[in-house]
Amino acid sequence: GNSVTQMEGPVTLSEEAFLTINCTYTATGYPSLFWYVQYPGEGLQLLLKATKADDKGSNKGFEATYRKETTSFHLEKGSVQVSDSAVYFCALSDPLDMNSGGYQKVTFGTGTKLQVIP
């Protein structure tokens, strides 16, 4: 079955530091890959996505590239801010019925807590 493995946290960085959160996956076929973010006291939000190999998802300064050869989707940001402090979840889904939005259940990693200090 599908699975997602991401680096354990918590990760503590100083403001303006470079961020990498590693994510690798196991899946049959060609899954779509996502990063979700959960800010303190809020629900999960989609941060970025990539639907095929070599795609780069980007949003709010974060980037992740779909690497099929290494089955990875590492999250990066060049300069983190205190407001980036949150829990980040890597996730994947098999695209099935494209006429209904294309995605059924999403498999999540365990989450990585990021704390950015001023």
Added chain:
Amino acid sequence: GAGVSQSPSNKVTEKGKDVELRCDPISGHTALYWYRQSLGQGLEFLIYFQGNSAPDKSGLPSDRFSAERTGGSVSTLTIQRTQQEDSAVYLCASRGSGTGFMEAFFGQGTRLTVV
């Protein structure tokens, strides 16, 4: 409402009691998901509803868990004879339908504590 609404936000129950958790999806969204978030365990898929199709119940951990979706809108997750290991945050998400990728929107969850 503007987003996915879940109630109650917190629930403390005694072991052996039944609980019902409610999810109000975004109006018009045809797909609805339940996940369970346990400490250090990530998000565990429980059940998925898509329109009038039979739900995907493959993630329900035992027959004590059940869910229904009335009228294609509100969903209720029921846990019977609760156990301490059921303590977790239960998350609901909904998604619209159409061609291409449609984002799933999550509620803030119900924190269930079984004592």
